[in-house]
Amino acid sequence: MTDISNENRSAPTTKNLPLRIEGISKHFDGVVAIKHFDLQVRPGEIVALVGDNGAGKSTLVKIISGLFPPSAGQIYLNGEQVTFKDASDARGKGVEVVYQDLALVDNQPVYMNMFLGRELVRGPLRILDRKTMAQRTQTMIDELDVRIPSPRSNIKALSGGQRQGIAIARATHYAKGLVLMDEPTAALGVAETAKVEETILKLKARGAAVLIVSHNLDQVFRIADTVTVLRRGTQVATRALADTSRNEIVSYITGLAS
Template sequence: MTIAEPASVPTPGTEGTRPLVLNGISKHFGGVVAIKRFDLEVEPGEIVALVGDNGAGKSTLVKIISGLYQPTEGEIWLNGEHTTFRDPSDARTKGVEVVYQDLALVDLQPVYMNLFLGRELRKKPFGTIDRKQMAARTQALVDELDVRIPSAKAALSDLSGGQRQGIAIARATHWASSLVLMDEPTAALGVAETARVEDVILKLKARGAAVLIVSHNMDQVFRIADRVTVLRRGTQVGTRRVAETSHNDIVSLITGLSS
């Protein structure tokens, strides 16, 4: 079964078509500098982790990339095109999807309605909601990502926390054409459910998606990320390839203390 409207993913390594490039992003709130000249590139099929202590600026950066805040300085490029966001809806329209810890799902609706929430498919010529088509496309996607749920027609309220997070990731996967941004997606989950969600994230990577994940869990970062970039007091203090660094090195960057 073909999944409708799949995200278009740039060819890895193609110059100028990286899903996300941030150049010199800064954010000021009056005299307070929350983010100072942040630079980052995220490639197709890459997971980049954003880490830092509380108050480091991670949430502010997430809000800039998702359109809630506009940067004071700097540029955002999506798939080779310079862009600005008016608001989160504009960011979604341009291909940026966000998975939050609180999920933003509707318990009383079935899984397939949550996948198409606000973007429902409609039958022609009368414009009634095409529930059959939405359920079929949702089932195809959760099967591909191995999100283990009873059915696309299951009520969201009947699912576990890990299953719900898997649905939130599947929804982002379906609609993102540039970037999937995840803000502490497993913070409220136990060990077993965290492992299942991480498996879904890795399948998302295998599909060629670009993923930027905010995480406080260093073990998780080293399990799933390709690179990790560190914020300290609003300043980007280092970016490392996970395969070429260590827990101690990253913790030293976060704290500013030598290992």
């Protein structure tokens, strides 16, 4: 793997790193999907994960989010080594994910989606506290300036960009400093993509650590601080965006550089 070009950046202590992974590998019935992957994501940093289809990007996100156990290697959150029983366990330890399909329920209002799996209840009969959930949802979306008609609007009535904003707001509200995003703008138009990128940059300004999978190199160079390249499950380069070019990253993706 090519060394990261970060000589001019101060070296953080491992204690304050929202995410550090060392030597992560994943095998499926003898097929190597990920081979000895290392990565660090700092507070207030956006790291982009790029590579061709089948390179292992989504598999890596699923490992970090608890959907797949690694075959080898360690995951550290805020300096503490962790293992996940499942995705719920990972969420409980502060890992939030924005999936490409968003994991939103179209026929439910925004506030129910914001509290999906975490619904607030009241009284001995444990009745859904819809009023409080709607009020808190308004606060959550206001923090990231996600503009929707109302927290009581049905998800199916919103635009693609608004849905992405809801998914991102939900993830960042519950995250303890780390947000994973798997192609969050792949199905969006230019205007909606710009809005989502603006929201992601707000997360960075708030000090969140963001790991984003993207096939769009223009987007990577607009918003990311660091890019790491996977090819056929192998990490072939990690670069600070200030120290690389689109052509160099393409050469790593295609195998023209080694």
